[in-house]
Amino acid sequence: MKTRRNSNLKKIIVDYKKLNNDILDLLVTKYPDGYEDEHIIKFKNAKNEIVECVEVETEDTLYLVKVSKRLVTAMEDFDETNDSKIEREQDLPGEPEIDED
Numbered sequence: 001m002k003t004r005r006n007s008n009l010k011k012i013i014v015d016y017k018k019l020n021n022d023i024l025d026l027l028v029t030k031y032p033d034g035y036e037d038e039h040i041i042k043f044k045n046a047k048n049e050i051v052e053c054v055e056v057e058t059e060d061t062l063y064l065v066k067v068s069k070r071l072v073t074a075m076e077d078f079d080e081t082n083d084s085k086i087e088r089e090q091d092l093p094g095e096p097e098i099d100e101d
Helices: 021-030 069-091
Strands: 010-014 041-044 050-057 061-066
Touching: 021 050, 021 061, 021 069
Parallel strands: 010 061
Antiparallel strands: 041 050, 050 061
């Protein structure tokens, strides 16, 4: 497995089923329009099966997220949920202004 990243980073392979919101947020931020073939890293696992992943990193960890159709759906759903949440927060009224005249 060849990565362009710092070899001191902890490397974790993650299946879409085990993605948390932080990793999903990293994915959507890094690949806002989805990932392309050139973003996919391929390697063989211990069972000699080919695994395809996209990578995102934090300060200390490089996540290799397994590619699947369900990953695309999870990213789209997460992005839509966050967009809806932001819209709802923008619609909330602020502190009422008090006229002291």
